[in-house]
Amino acid sequence: MPREAAQEGQAARETGGPAPRVLVVDDQRAMAEMVTDGLADHGFDARFALTAEEATLAIDERNYDVLVTDLRIPGTDGLELLALSRAKSPASPVIVMTAFSAVDTAIESIRRGAYHYVTKPFRVEELALFIRRALEESALRHEARALRKALRSTLDNVIGDSAAMREVFDLIRRVADSSAPVLLLGETGTGKSLLARAIHVESARSAAPFVTVNCSAIPENLLESELFGHVRGAFTGATDARLGLFAEANGGTLFLDEIGEMSLPLQAKLLHVLEVGRVRPVGSDKDRKVDVRIVAATNRHLRSSVAAGLFREDLLYRLDVIAVDVPPLRRRKEDIPRLAAHFLAAAQSRHPKATLRRLSRDVMDALLAYAWPGNVRELEHVIERITLLCPGEQAALADLPKNLTSPAGAANPARAADMAFGDEVLPIREIQRRYASWALQKLGGAKMATCEALGIDSKTLAKWLKEPEG
Numbered sequence: 015m016p017r018e019a020a021q022e023g024q025a026a027r028e029t030g031g032p033a034p035r036v037l038v039v040d041d042q043r044a045m046a047e048m049v050t051d052g053l054a055d056h057g058f059d060a061r062f063a064l065t066a067e068e069a070t071l072a073i074d075e076r077n078y079d080v081l082v083t084d085l086r087i088p089g090t091d092g093l094e095l096l097a098l099s100r101a102k103s104p105a106s107p108v109i110v111m112t113a114f115s116a117v118d119t120a121i122e123s124i125r126r127g128a129y130h131y132v133t134k135p136f137r138v139e140e141l142a143l144f145i146r147r148a149l150e151e152s153a154l155r156h157e158a159r160a161l162r163k164a165l166r167s168t169l170d171n172v173i174g175d176s177a178a179m180r181e182v183f184d185l186i187r188r189v190a191d192s193s194a195p196v197l198l199l200g201e202t203g204t205g206k207s208l209l210a211r212a213i214h215v216e217s218a219r220s221a222a223p224f225v226t227v228n229c230s231a232i233p234e235n236l237l238e239s240e241l242f243g244h245v246r247g248a249f250t251g252a253t254d255a256r257l258g259l260f261a262e263a264n265g266g267t268l269f270l271d272e273i274g275e276m277s278l279p280l281q282a283k284l285l286h287v288l289e290v291g292r293v294r295p296v297g298s299d300k301d302r303k304v305d306v307r308i309v310a311a312t313n314r315h316l317r318s319s320v321a322a323g324l325f326r327e328d329l330l331y332r333l334d335v336i337a338v339d340v341p342p343l344r345r346r347k348e349d350i351p352r353l354a355a356h357f358l359a360a361a362q363s364r365h366p367k368a369t370l371r372r373l374s375r376d377v378m379d380a381l382l383a384y385a386w387p388g389n390v391r392e393l394e395h396v397i398e399r400i401t402l403l404c405p406g407e408q409a410a411l412a413d414l415p416k417n418l419t420s421p422a423g424a425a426n427p428a429r430a431a432d433m434a435f436g437d438e439v440l441p442i443r444e445i446q447r448r449y450a451s452w453a454l455q456k457l458g459g460a461k462m463a464t465c466e467a468l469g470i471d472s473k474t475l476a477k478w479l480k481e482p483e484g
């Protein structure tokens with residue numbers, strides 16, 4: 015930080031631990047100096063900034079334990095500074111200094127997360143007291159969070175005794191504490207979102223926010239401002255400035271779900287943010303430093319997407335530092351009984367009038383034989399459904415949805431191959447045709463997804479699907 019941006023206060027008195035760091039922001043130099051010196055006398059490591067720019071620089075470059083800011087500062091207002099400080103370090107209290115005439119705005123600042131306000135003129139002892147109390151409360155909150163975390167480490171809530179899942183848990187435990195990006199790969203419903211949250215809770219960032227964005231659920235033109243924020247008036251309808259999810263996740267984790275659906279232009283912008291560690295809100299000419307751990311997930315085969323020109327290879331390398339393959343449920347069938355029991359207990363507590371208590375042996379056998387294309391989510395839905403519909407205490411085969419008990423539902427790759435090829439030995443061209451049409455049907459008729467899964471372009475798919483001539 016340039017020395018003129020935020021001047022050192024007097025040396026803090028020794029208080030045992032390190033002196034709490036306070037940034038005082040006021041455009042009146044005499045006032046700023048008086049408050050800073052007074053706080054230094056009370057044992058704080060206090061510095062001051064005279065403009066919004068100086069304050070932003072100071073906040074960017076150093077972690078403050080407390081921000082004390084006037085509401086009227088040239089270049090911005092105290093509310094924006096408040097938002098910035100909350101984004102950068104959500105646990106650090108903000109105290110607002112205000113003139114009597116601006117008490118309304120001061121009250122608004124409390125609504126937006128400030129800890130307290132003091133009206134000018136005030137005595138520095140009074141301010142020092144508020145600061146101490148704010149620090150005590152935030153330390154207590156921190157402790158409570160740590161205790162809560164110890165009680166519910168979410169990896170413990172993710173069910174899985176299978177070797178495949180234990181491998182996943184091991185890997186996640188080993189990497190959770192670093193800030194390296196994690197890429198979760200797996201079919202829909204395998205538990206990627208659950209694992210993303212677990213990675214955050216297991217990490218040193220757990221006290222900071224965990225922010226999720228589903229890249230396929232937000233229209234492309236809104237996703238950019240959703241991620242990076244925008245200034246007031248950046249586009250029609252932008253009546254307010256918006257911080258953006260990157261800034262909101264500052265200090266914590268940003269979970270980019272369905273990253274494979276992101277458009278190429280936005281992929282380029284995301285790559286840039288990851289490279290420089292700064293975001294620029296839409297319509298702004300200034301960027302802001304962000305410290306965010308990225309966890310991304312996709313059910314697409316991203317290498318095929320790269321080959322098909324739909325995903326940037328350089329972005330894939332950035333995200334793919336630690337790749338975690340989350341196995342489909344059909345490859346960890348030994349987890350089904352515990353998962354079913356877990357979902358049954360959850361459904362019972364959601365529907366106290368339900369009579370279902372257990373699943374019959376037949377039902378469990380059917381659950382174990384089924385292929386689960388929708389994975390754990392589908393199992394959860396099936397259990398929810400039979401809990402609601404089954405009239406007795408024990409579910410029977412007839413209570414299961416029909417697709418679970420039909421032979422085609424069973425997860426037998428040999429059977430799938432038999433259905434496609436019978437006993438015949440076929441020309442490769444015919445195998446291509448049958449396989450492509452089987453894959454297309456399995457992926458719900460989605461041509462793009464089929465191309466990606468098969469690693470071919472759309473022309474090749476069309477060629478494969480055509481009846482061989484002659």
Ligand SMILES: Nc1ncnc2c1ncn2[C@@H]1O[C@H](COP(=O)(O)OP(=O)(O)OP(=O)(O)O)[C@@H](O)[C@H]1O
Binds near residue numbers: 209271312356
């Ligand atoms: N191992 C597990 N233990 C307990 N619950 C699980 C487990 N895996 C998944 N679930 C539950 O199954 C449902 C689907 O999981 P989740 O949303 O995490 O899947 P996903 O892979 O992110 O799916 P999608 O790719 O469609 O977003 C959720 O309700 C989740 O809580």
